[in-house]
Amino acid sequence: xxxxxxxxxxxxxxxxxxxxxxxxxxxxxxxxxxxxxxxxxxxxxxxxxxxxxxxxxxxxxxxxxxxxxxxxxxxxxxxxxxxxxxxxxxxxxxxxxxxxxxxxxxxxxx
Amino acid sequence: xxxxxxxxxxxxxxxxxxxxxxxxxxxxxxxxxxxxxxxxxxxxxxxxxxxxxxxxxxxxxxxxxxxxxxxxxxxxxxxxxxxxxxxxxxxxxxxxxxxxxxxxxxxxxxxxxxxxxxxxx
Numbered sequence: 666x667x668x669x670x671x672x673x674x675x676x677x678x679x680x681x682x683x684x685x686x687x688x689x690x691x692x693x694x695x696x697x698x699x700x701x702x703x704x705x706x707x708x709x710x711x712x713x714x715x716x717x718x719x720x721x722x723x724x725x726x727x728x729x730x731x732x733x734x735x736x737x738x739x740x741x742x743x744x745x746x747x748x749x750x751x752x753x754x755x756x757x758x759x760x761x762x763x764x765x766x767x768x769x770x771x772x773x774x775x
Numbered sequence: 776x777x778x779x780x781x782x783x784x785x786x787x788x789x790x791x792x793x794x795x796x797x798x799x800x801x802x803x804x805x806x807x808x809x810x811x812x813x814x815x816x817x818x819x820x821x822x823x824x825x826x827x828x829x830x831x832x833x834x835x836x837x838x839x840x841x842x843x844x845x846x847x848x849x850x851x852x853x854x855x856x857x858x859x860x861x862x863x864x865x866x867x868x869x870x871x872x873x874x875x876x877x878x879x880x881x882x883x884x885x886x887x888x889x890x891x892x893x894x895x896x
Contacts, residue, residue, distance in 0.1 A: 666837065668819065701882040703820075710870055711812075711820065713884040722884065754820050758881040762825060762834035764810070769819040 669694065669755055669767035676773040677745045685770045687738040687755035693765055695736035699758035702731060702740045706751045715740060742772065750774045777801040779809075779871050779887035786893045787861050794857040795890045797871030804852040805829040808874035810883055811845065811856045813867040821867075825874055826854055861894045868892075 670688040677683040687694065687702075694700055700718045703711035713722055715731040718738060728743045738757070742749050755767035782796040797809060811823040824835035826845040833845040844857045858865060869890045872883035 668821075697881075699881040703883070710886040710889050711872075711883075712886070713882055716880065716882040716884075756820075756822075756883070763836070764822040764825075764881070766812070766820040766822055 666693075666759055666763060666765045669757060669765055671753075671755060671767040671770045673768070674771045674773065676775055677742075678775045679745055679747065681745050682741060682743045683745060683772060684739055684741045685753055685755075685772070687740070687757075687767045689736050689738075689757055689765070691736060693757040693759040694733065694738050694755075696760065697758045698733070700731065700733055700738040701756045702729075703754045703756065704749075704751045705754065711754060745774050747774050777873070777885055779873065779885060781869075781871060781887040781890045784891040784893070786895065788896055789861055789863060789894055791861055792857060792859045793861060793892050794855055795869050795871075795892065797854045797856070797887050799852045799854070799873070802873075804849065806877055808876045809845075809847070809854040810872045810874050811843075812870045812872060812883070812886075814870070814889075815864070815867040818867075823856070823869075825876075827876075828854060829877075858892075861892075863894050866892065866894045 675683045702715035705711040718733045719731045730741045753770045778800045780798045810825045826833040828847045847854045871887040
């Protein structure tokens with residue numbers, strides 16, 4: 666199972682928006698509405714911020730939103746804040762109790 | 776509150792084995808799957824496999840089949856991940872994470888704090 670493709674980096678100034686793509690295949694991202702996104706700060710464990718493509722767990726700011734079109738899912742962070750600087754990973758169910766993660770995107774707040 | 780607490784850092788020589796534990800608390804242990812995910816230094820996340828603590832059934836990533844075994848101890852609410860025939864490429868932080876499959880969900884939340892496994896001669 667190959668990793669989902671994410672851009673290595675993305676950046677924006679405080680208050681701006683940044684969108685991260687996550688491209689897979691019809692066997693994972695395109696085949697299921699089970700894309701989730703995780704935020705990871707340096708030296709910390711990942712934290713769930715989006716599940717089932719568009720849903721936010723309680724406590725996650727509504728600045729984070731998700732979407733999907735075909736084999737590509739996207740995470741948008743609106744109104745960037747300094748604390749949003751982190752690594753972001755997508756994940757997708759791939760059938761038969763298998764999962765795959767994205768390659769990761771480092772978001773920098775300029 | 777829901778917590779997954781993992782065992783401490785390990786150092787192993789190539790060709791040996793390591794076992795990492797993940798103790799769950801704050802919820803019904805048999806109602807949620809436990810996944811294992813690893814992250815090599817400076818690299819991304821890699822899904823390793825999943826165990827259903829209720830049925831003790833496990834599924835593993837194809838590239839780890841034959842080297843990884845996931846088990847559980849219901850009496851203590853603990854899940855174990857054992858990796859054999861260690862190579863230097865297995866040096867990574869290993870995470871356990873709760874899975875929501877029994878509720879129809881397929882995401883990981885929350886995660887354990889991570890366990891660093893170093894493989895070096």
